[in-house]
Amino acid sequence: MNTASVSLGASVSSQSRLMQLALAALLGIFVVGFVGFSHIDAVHNAAHDYRHSMAFPCH
Amino acid sequence: MNLFRNVVFIAAIAGLVAGVVLACMQAYATDPLILQAEVYEKASGGHHHDHAVTPVDTSAMSTASPVPVEVATHAEDEGWAPADGLERFAFNVLANIVSGIGFALILVAVSEFAGGIGNWRQGIFWGLAGFAVFTLAPGLGLPPKLPAMPDSDLFQRQIWWISTVAATAIGLGLLAFRKSLPLAILGVALIVAPHVVGAPQPASFETRIPEGLHHQFVVASTLTRLVFWLVLGAAVAVVRGRFTGAARSLRDSFA
Numbered sequence: 001m002n003t004a005s006v007s008l009g010a011s012v013s014s015q016s017r018l019m020q021l022a023l024a025a026l027l028g029i030f031v032v033g034f035v036g037f038s039h040i041d042a043v044h045n046a047a048h049d050y051r052h053s054m055a056f057p058c059h
Numbered sequence: 060m061n062l063f064r065n066v067v068f069i070a071a072i073a074g075l076v077a078g079v080v081l082a083c084m085q086a087y088a089t090d091p092l093i094l095q096a097e098v099y100e101k102a103s104g105g106h107h108h109d110h111a112v113t114p115v116d117t118s119a120m121s122t123a124s125p126v127p128v129e130v131a132t133h134a135e136d137e138g139w140a141p142a143d144g145l146e147r148f149a150f151n152v153l154a155n156i157v158s159g160i161g162f163a164l165i166l167v168a169v170s171e172f173a174g175g176i177g178n179w180r181q182g183i184f185w186g187l188a189g190f191a192v193f194t195l196a197p198g199l200g201l202p203p204k205l206p207a208m209p210d211s212d213l214f215q216r217q218i219w220w221i222s223t224v225a226a227t228a229i230g231l232g233l234l235a236f237r238k239s240l241p242l243a244i245l246g247v248a249l250i251v252a253p254h255v256v257g258a259p260q261p262a263s264f265e266t267r268i269p270e271g272l273h274h275q276f277v278v279a280s281t282l283t284r285l286v287f288w289l290v291l292g293a294a295v296a297v298v299r300g301r302f303t304g305a306a307r308s309l310r311d312s313f314a
Contacts, residue, residue, distance in 0.1 A: 008062055008065045008066065008069075008171060008175060008299070008302070008303065016062075017062055020062040020063040020066070021062065021063075021066065021168045021169075021171050021172055022168070023063055024063055024066040024067060024070070024164050024167065024168040025164065025165050025168035025169060027067070027161075027164055028070070028160075028161045028162065028163070028164025028165035028166075028168065029161070029165060030161075031157060031158060031160060031161030031164065032158050032161035032162060032165070035154050035157050035158040035161065036158060037217055037221075039213075041138030041139070042138055042139045042140075045138060045139060045140035045141065046140070046141055046150040046153075046154065047150065047151075047154035047158075048140070049085070049089075049090055049093050049147065049151045050085070050151050050154035050155055050158070051154075052089070052093050052203065052204065052205065052206065052280075053085045053089040053090070053093070053203070053280050053283065054158075054203075054280070054284065055194070055197065055198055055201065055202065055203035055204070055280055055284075056220070057201060057210075057213055057216035057217045057220050058204065058210075058213075059210075059213060
């Protein structure tokens with residue numbers, strides 16, 4: 001099991017591995033989407049300069 | 060959910076580091092340009108100048124209420140906003156860190172599918188891929204804009220941005236990880252397609268912002284994000300290396 005220690009959590013089954021990675025990616029997409037794309041005014045204003053600097057579509 | 064926990068842990072640390080680095084670069088390179096642009100924005104009388112209040116509206120409102128129209132629409136449009144100065148800067152840092160962790164989650168999760176980022180040099184290349192997907196591709200159609208610059212409908216731009224990022228990511232993935240010519244051609248087609256369709260553009264590009272200022276902002280915004288992605292890729296590699304190293308010495312007990 002030399003390869004096992006090289007990848008993260010290699011002891012889990014490949015299906016569970018796929019699920020967990022997909023879940024992590026979805027969480028990331030949700031976080032980025034909330035900061036960069038939310039139409040809530042307060043969120044937009046709080047992250048206003050950030051959105052401009054990151055060239056997220058903004059107001 | 061051990062793998063999920065590990066991914067979140069690595070992404071949190073790497074995203075925090077890269078987010079703080081990005082916030083520092085922005086404070087120096089892009090924020091001053093945004094503040095400069097806001098001087099022009101205030102001179103033209105409001106945030107949402109492209110959805111300017113029609114003369115009919117103004118006359119109707121000024122007869123109906125004693126509140127000055129400008130203030131009323133301003134409050135309605137803007138809602139709460141952090142106060143200028145330290146508060147505004149602090150929220151900017153917070154936004155950088157939170158979305159830095161978000162980008163890191165995506166980067167770590169996707170790279171684990173391909174076997175994981177093994178060392179800092181691989182991290183650099185994964186970072187370059189992130190830069191191409193999240194900065195270069197959408198930036199070709201929708202370049203960074205300063206406040207007070209005209210733009211098309213927000214929702215349509217967001218749709219185009221998200222579609223372009225998705226198509227470019229899939230296209231790059233096909234090019235990098237599928238050893239087949241038809242799939243490589245499909246990958247190139249996916250990367251090109253959003254630009255053939257074209258990003259939604261404003262009806263008029265007329266703005267009070269000097270072209271020099273905008274150009275400076277495009278360069279600063281693009282370069283700060285390049286450094287952000289390189290730092291993020293390398294940071295993921297370093298944290299992940301510590302993690303798998305620790306897991307090895309602890310007989311995989313972390314994983």
